[in-house]
Amino acid sequence: MDLERRLRDLKDRMTYIRDIFGTREDDSIRLLEARLGEALEREARTPGSVSAEELARLDDLFSFSERKLDTMLTPMDRVRIVRHPQRICLKDILENVYDNYTEIGGRGEFNIDPSMCIARAYFSRRVGEKVVRQMIMVIGHEKGHGEAYRNGGSAKPWGNAKALHYMKVAETENIPVHTFIFTPGAYPVEDWPGAAQQIARNLYEMAALRVPVISVCSEGGSGGAEAIGLADRRIMLSHGYYSVISPEGAAAIEGGLRGGERATPELIARCATRLRITADDNLQNGYVDRVLREPPLGARPHHYEFFRELRRELIQATNEAVSEVKSMKLFRAMAVRASRTDEAESIFMRWNLSPSALNRLVELRQRKYRAMSRHARLDGTGLFSRAAAGARGTVDAVHSYLRYDLLGRQKKRLDAMFEELGAEAHLVRHKLLMPLKRSMDKVLVSGPEGRRGVDPHEELTRLSCPEDGACLSGSQWAWISPRSQEDRTVSCPNVRTHHCPDLWVPDLLGDFAGVCPNCGHHFPMExxxxxxxxxxxxxxxxxxxxxxxxxxxxxxxxxxxxxxxxxxxxxxxxxxxxxxxxxxxxxxxxxxxxxxxxxxxxxxxxxxxxxxxxxxxxxxxxxxxxxxxxxxxxxxxxxxxxxxxxxxxxxxxxxxxxxxxxxxxxxxxxxxxxxxxxxxxxxxxxxxxxxxxxxxxxxxxxxxxxxxxxxxxxxxxxxxxxxxxxxxxxxxxxxxxxxxxxxxxxxxxxxxx
The missing domain is CATH 3.90.226.10 (2-enoyl-CoA Hydratase; Chain A, domain 1)
Known part of the structure; x- marks a missing residue:
């Protein structure tokens, strides 16, 4: 029975290799297929004919070939790895990395969004004779192993809203947040709360979230990844990718495809290479802090040593984020900085931070992102101009501080005090003088010409236009579209529903500012x-x-x-x-x-x-x-x-x-x-x-x-x-x-x- 299982595992490994490399041919792949095919054929013809020793040699051959093939992976091969059903998922990580966890906010398909998984988990650490549990809020995309209801890890707006809710819970409880990015991109639903708006809310809140945030990226597709990816430490799996768009999407744009046309595999592969989406590319550009090496051809659920390494990496990254802002660092902070990942579990550090430390944490996070992408732009400003701009900025900051902070606060206090006193005086004056004012008004209105010689009824009902001009200002604009010089007419798109007349272009793009005077339709304007x-x-x-x-x-x-x-x-x-x-x-x-x-x-x-x-x-x-x-x-x-x-x-x-x-x-x-x-x-x-x-x-x-x-x-x-x-x-x-x-x-x- 054990031999059958081992043979079946080898068959699954062969299928996995073929899925990753597609139609690409290689001597190692052909050799594996030939050797495995022989063993399977012999076993089918004569059950039990394949010995344990032969299976061990075949297993060694697979391991050797996988290591060799791993060095030949292209960016598009890595994309296929992270999308494969055998790829590790968040549930595998919860089971194998953390000591215990409870899933919250729904389980499985009984969930507001099954592609977003939330769990309270903890690490158990021994400190002397005492066992300490360090609590963590785990938030991440759940792709599963091919379950259709998971939607491939594409979170809907309400899934990202759920993630944000539990980030705020973690902030209230002062516990770190670990986020896991396994998504090709967010699901593009505009219904409330809206895909774009919810991602914007997540980013806005994470920008100043007052707890340590550690993110791990396997598949990071654009805004869907950013919704939970703004972190103090960013770890990327070596076979993962992090990109502005999927290679298929980039190929569709580059190829100008329309109406259901499909890009060629060659164009998709070229786009994957051009976009520089791999872990090493992102590490080189400074967008991730470290790369966690995976087993050959990517981590799968049976790679238990990888889970142990991921656990150590998470503890090390959390320790680093915390030690960087703690006021009493002492020797442990130095030890954390100097230690290797495999020593992470030997150093214990409390992950609860004081209010002042949390303020420093947010400030460091914001500075970190501010320093990114300097290499990706060109600043043609001369040295003198930069110095002058810096000096002006300093002057503006000092001026604003003196005007709004130092003197402004005192002025606000005085203004508030005088406003209160003025309001009291006004009320007293109003109470004392109102009877006299009413008597005077009666005398003026009952006079022979009425108040100021104007009929009171006319004063109440006439228009409030200025005497020296019309109520509406003129229609002369400071800039008029050059298209207004065209001597032709255009039809409003709403002509069938609103019966709009044809519009002469000089009028439409001149006086009318590109707006149909009949229905209000706005034509494009520069x-x-x-x-x-x-x-x-x-x-x-x-x-x-x-x-x-x-x-x-x-x-x-x-x-x-x-x-x-x-x-x-x-x-x-x-x-x-x-x-x-x-x-x-x-x-x-x-x-x-x-x-x-x-x-x-x-x-x-x-x-x-x-x-x-x-x-x-x-x-x-x-x-x-x-x-x-x-x-x-x-x-x-x-x-x-x-x-x-x-x-x-x-x-x-x-x-x-x-x-x-x-x-x-x-x-x-x-x-x-x-x-x-x-x-x-x-x-x-x-x-x-x-x-x-x-x-x-x-x-x-x-x-x-x-x-x-x-x-x-x-x-x-x-x-x-x-x-x-x-x-x-x-x-x-x-x-x-x-x-x-x-x-x-x-x-x-x-x-x-």
Missing amino acids: YRWYLENVFNYRESREFNRDLESINPLNYEQFDLKLDKAKEATGLKSACLTFETTIESVEAVVAVLCAPFRGGSVGAAEGEKFIRAAERAGRKRQPFIAYVHGTAGIRIQEGVNGVIQMPRCTIAVRRYIDAGGLYLVLYDTNSYAGPVASFLGCSPYQFAVRSSNIGFAGPGVIAETTGLPVPPNYHRADHALSRGHIHGIWDRREAKKNLHQALLTMGGRNLYYR
Whole structure:
């Protein structure tokens, strides 16, 4: 019976090897198939004819061949490894790494989202004669071993919401969080709470989560991975991958595929290589802290030594995160830094942290992400200009401190005291003088000409227009689209339902600002229209103009595409940042410009956005993000692009926590990573009418889920009904509404709440 089981195990190993390498031929694979085929054929013909010694030799041959094949793995082979049903899953880790655990928030398919698994677990450690249990909150994607209901580890919005809920529970209980990333990407459902919005909430909260967070990545697909991946220590399994997009998705974009077309295996494999998605690539780029080596061809449930190594790695990483911020470090902190992973269990350290240590933990986490992706952008600012900018920043910070902190706090106290005294005096004055005022009003109204010679009835009913002008302001805009010079007419898309007349282009794109005067449909408008007519760009001061997008992965032909975008737009990246004044209100603005590579975000755009948020914080000014359109994270930059999601979200979180007013205005098409992070985390999000907003486009949703996408699924009014945004604005009223929002949401000094 034991021989049958061993023979069956060898057969499973052969199937696994063939699944990983696909149709690729190799002498080692052919030799294994031949030897195993002979043994199986002989055993089928004469049961018991295969001896234990022969099976042992065959097992040794498999082990030798697996080690050899492991050195030949391509990035796409690693993708197939992490997706294979025999790959270890989170349940295997819970069973073999932790000493005990209890699954919470549902079990198996009786769960709000079976692809997200939550458990309370602990490590048992012996300290002298005493056994200590160190509690951990374990949160991760559960792929299982082929169970369909797990959805391949693609968490839905409510699964990510469940993860965030238990992160906050861990924060309340002051216990570390271990997250395990096993996902090809988040499930693109826009229904409440919405895929993009929930990932943005997770990132925003994790940016300042006051407990140590350790993440382990096996399969990290874009925003789905980031939803639980913002951590103090990031460990990556050596056969895993971490990427901005799946190789298949990248191939579909590179190949321009439409209508259900499939990319060739060769193109998919090339994209996997170009994206630099492997563990060693990410370690080299600084996006993971260490790589945990797996057995040949990847860890599977029977690799018990690997689980022991993972346990030691988790303890070591948690000890490091804790010792770095503890006030009394003494010898154990030095021992943790100097020790090897195999010594981790011999060093005990309490994982509960004091409030001051937790503050240091959050600060170090935020600094860590701030320092990432420096190699993936080009800063053409000269040395003198950098020094001048640094000096100006220091002056702004000192000025703001003196004005708002040192003197401002005292002024606020005095203002509050005088307001209270003034309110008391006003009430006394009102009570004493009101009877006299009423008597005087009766005398004036009963006079021969009435009050000021005006009939009281007429005064109450006449329009409140100024005497020297019309109620409506003129329709002259500071900037008019060049398309308005075309001498032709266009039809409104709503002509059949609203019977709109044909529109003459000079009127439509000139006086009407691209808005149908009959139904209000918004035609697309250039971002320059908003710069000049809403943000007063001509009188603004642009900064960080010389931060430039580059090709950090040397992605094939991408340099040419970047050069073409720079020449066509006159921009060096898709992000434009400047200081401006909106109706006497000073503000810092960051614009994502759709004409530059679809407004996609890479390392340069992320850095410009972060510096804009920091500048707004130093100068105590509101921070406005205008999204003329964004196609998401720039896939050609790989993880250099996707890491901007947590980086920019941390910058926004720091700005808001300091008291800043952060407001986002969407236009045209806004999708994917930016919406699921630093844009979607704003407490004040608005959209120009006829905008499209969501986590993924209709084609991606249909291909991923297999479900039909309703018409207008991403329109602004649907986003408003789902709670994604908080208001819809007419383009012609954008400046007025923006000014009103700044006054009503920012208050008197427009920075501190």
